[in-house]
Amino acid sequence: MDRSSLLQLIQEQLDPENTGFIGADTFTGLVHSHELPLDPAKLDMLVALAQSNERGQISSKRSSSFKRAIANGQRALPQDGLLDEPGLGVYKRFVRYVAYEILPREVDRHWYFYRHRSCPPPVFMASVTLAQIIVFLCYGARLNKWVLQTYHPEYMKSPLVYHPGHRARAWRFLTYMFMHVGLEQLGFNALLQLMIGVPLEMVHGLLRISLLYLAGVLAGSLTVSITDMRAPVVGGSGGVYALCSAHLANVVMNWAGMRCPYKLLRMVLALVCMSSEVGRAVWLRFSPPLPASGPQPSFMAHLAGAVVGVSMGLTILRSYEERLRDQCGWWVVLLAYGTFLLFAIFWNIFAYDLLGAHIPPPP
Structure with missing residues (x-):
């Protein structure tokens, strides 16, 4: 079976209606049943992001975070929170401070901390x-x-x-x-x-x-x-x-x-x-x-x-x-x-x- 046929088969199984979404339960099962090159903390983060969607789907709103997580799979996320991450510069410490000041969930703090860019400024x-x-x-x-x-x-x-x-x-x-x-x-x-x-x-x-x-x-x-x-x-x-x-x-x-x-x-x-x-x-x-x-x-x-x-x-x-x-x-x-x-x-x-x-x- 060539690559295009394999991709088409996977799409038919995961997204038969071609909506561009897959269910959160399906995504969770895939994460836990396949050996992805990501550390366990990041896998937990991806699962939590999937489960946080009220529609029970993987939406495109945070697709950039998933792509970034896959691309930077070797970078570990702290198990106990951002406060335990050492070696941060002054600006990243300020970003971490803002995350803990404003956001109530650890998964949102992680996502904000790793996707934040200084441009555009507030x-x-x-x-x-x-x-x-x-x-x-x-x-x-x-x-x-x-x-x-x-x-x-x-x-x-x-x-x-x-x-x-x-x-x-x-x-x-x-x-x-x-x-x-x-x-x-x-x-x-x-x-x-x-x-x-x-x-x-x-x-x-x-x-x-x-x-x-x-x-x-x-x-x-x-x-x-x-x-x-x-x-x-x-x-x-x-x-x-x-x-x-x-x-x-x-x-x-x-x-x-x-x-x-x-x-x-x-x-x-x-x-x-x-x-x-x-x-x-x-x-x-x-x-x-x-x-x-x-x-x-x-x-x-x-x-x-x-x-x-x-x-x-x-x-x-x-x-x-x-x-x-x-x-x-x-x-x-x-x-x-x-x-x-x-x-x-x-x-x-x-x-x-x-x-x-x-x-x-x-x-």
């Missing part, structure tokens, strides 16, 4: 943070004010700030994320974006994390326009809280599998810091320390971002390296978010006039 969170710092420095130098900038009469005249009197300028519902109350708010947001947002982007990619961040920012301003109709909004807290709450919810949901050190202490500290920031925002909104010409920025963007993170963000983080479009929960969350957007748009068009809301005059 540019979204770094670019957003850099832009926020540049904008803050420009306004700080222009206003000669670095704390409580919203009390300066020229601050609210910025075309970036969301103000209820400028609702028709739709870009403000997003661009307010580049403006901040002061150095303390910018520092808090920038620190969390770099410490949590960058590792999340390294693992889950630019598209997913940018979608989550911008969804939190947009939900923040729209929620303020509904619940606190007279207040403006500044700061990227909606997006930051979406990232943080999604990550914390993922840690809680996969508590036993997470291997990040001092996870309980770190979670408590994160919750304390986030709660303190919300408390500070509430204080500035209702008990401003200085006389102001109008209402101070609302704190509702923080809470809206947290809700987006727990709902949409948790769905994204739990679907590591799986197509979101194949996840039923993703469509439910997307439908709910789309419904909220439509409601908020109609609210901003009609509700202010129907309710006779007395909003402060735009600067």
